[in-house]
Amino acid sequence: MSVSNRPPIRVGMIGIGNWAQHGPIRVLNLLPDYALSTLFSQRRKAAEVGAAKYGFDHVADSVGDLVRRPEVDLVAVLTTAPQHAAGIRAAIEAGKDVYCEWPLTTSTALSQELATLAEAKGVRTFTSLQRRFAPFNRYVKDLIGEGYIGRLRSVRMHVSMNYFQPQLPKALAWTAPSENFSSMVAIYAGHFLDMLFYAVGWPESIQALAVNQFPKVKIVETGEEIATTNADEFVLTGLLPDNAVVTVHLEGGKRNGSGVQIDISGTEGDLRVTNTSAFGDVGDDYRIFGARGDKLDLQPMPIPSKYDVLPKAGLPSAVMEAAENFAAFARDVRDGTSTAPTFLDAIRMHRLIDTALSSSDSGRRSAFDASLFG
Template sequence: MQSPNPIRVGLVGIGNWAMHGHVRVLSLLPQYDISAVYSQRLESAQVAAAQLNIAHVAESLEELVNHPEVDLVVVLTTAPQHEEAVRAAIAAGKNVYCEWPLTTSTAVSQELACLAKQAGVRTIVGLQRRHAPHNRYLQDLLQQGYVGKVRSVRIHVSMNYFQALRPNALRWTVPEENFSSVISIYAGHFLDMLFTAMGWPVNVSALMVNQFDIVTIKETGERLQGSAPDQMVLAGQLEDGALLSVHIEGGKRNGSGVQIDITGHEGDLRITNVSAFGDRGDDYVIVGAHGDHLPLEVLPVPAGYSRLPAADLPSSVLELAELYHVYAQDVAEGTHAATTFDDAVRMHKLLDGVLASSQTGRRALLAL
């Protein structure tokens, strides 16, 4: 059932992730209604509108952001295209959602965050994993002292995507200047999730490398010079003194997924998922032990952490639904819990520090 006054959404971009994720989420949640769509390919917008019963097809970005039946502009284009659409939405005085990465540079992202505040518009950035049930449960376990004072945390994230052979739809991930590598995208998502639960690092020593110097486009055989990093390792220290270890890698042939290990003075936790971009049933599993010389036992996420309508959707899509749920609650109650452009800027600055450490071979001090 639709809410009496749903948030009316205007989509900018109607590509794979828009259809796989956002459209299904916005159709699931009664707090929303997709009222308009714009795409640089007008035919794509028209086809989507007919398929999804969207009332308005905008023929220009300006028409979309200024449409009287759009409350929230949702920017779902590639990272190099984000800035234009976000600026237009802010100029129109519309609240705006933008996928992560917010833009291709920290400076531009900071500018957009400032412009949004000056215009008095709400912002959302697509760093949705921090709001997932497993991460909220993890935060509570830590705050309740399940492991005691944390001594160390280690995260390994790997995925089959971003190999030397890529579909044409992902050719924009190849140039480093597009800030759309596996590191830019996945490090942003998973480190935001982790640090929301654990606290943020104060220093890092890092190494980023590109091991796919030639990327071949699957459909055409075209060979592109690869420059974006596909592996990152870093060591650092969190604000409470705990040690941090991170390894993120793309193009892993087999056995990819997510594993987080947390060591404390009084116990241990491990969080795993067989996929970095979860399908149906790819839910996070939390195991732990409080005490000494004990086996790790499954700690099911309590049912109370679920707050979405029942749906047979991929876990990665349900994580996105959590962010939309939180934003709708913010609008209704005047709160500010959903991730914002300020959170995007914080992640940009973290990755700037990682890059600086990798380039100089020195530890980077962070002020996040």
């Protein structure tokens, strides 16, 4: 349902790779608050085919052409992480609101530079830290806030995925160099840590361990081996407000039984969240279990319907999380609010990962300031 009778937000999209087609394009076609206006790809033929297939009105000749078009209100940057900055900068300099996938850029400093530029230009920004808006996560956040478990004592999250084994298709060889910030830690830790801390609160101090167990990655098509320092095992412990403790373990390259489990304990009760997938395809839905009291079995807690108000579309759960994010941004445009995650939220996640990796190198616990600032 449209959030208002306002004209739709006209989107100019830079890039039409696999995720763009799997996620954002389907989201934008689902939500009546948006219209697909203009598409640019470095391969003109791909843009022409994509525009015809998905209903874009125009094909741009360049990034500069796209961002200058009056029929574009919002620029969506859907290229690879090393290419994000160029598209973001062009959109901001043209005075256009801009959306970009996480990781925002390949470094905290570059992301901060772009956020500062956006603020100076007065343009809205938002990014794809969308798992925070999953219906289950908003429900868990409210349960904790309403006192279901009493005072929060501990949080444990384990996330594992079949991805990030020691082989890559040639098309993804660019993700192996650590400077491209497209690793398991950059992508999965970024998304899941933001999701978790949105619900339970941000840590005040952390200590981390990032381990590379696959120092060489083989390219499937050629057999070429590429050296990499990217961690495929990541453990973070920390102290939350009010002396609660948090432990997170992310595990890449898991052959079997991957998924998500979150245990949240308090002085009055407990919650458990599970999913058999860390990505989220059709039917990969999170389940919540809880109990208040002593020595009780955890019981299923269906998510109330008020947390799931988007149009029914039979889309993968990961795609519907993106839809929640775009719906939040549309409400922000209407109401002048700022509920969708902005570039400042992305910078906070950049800083958290920087702090964690520094802690892993030093072996020391580090303070963390979770406040948002430009």
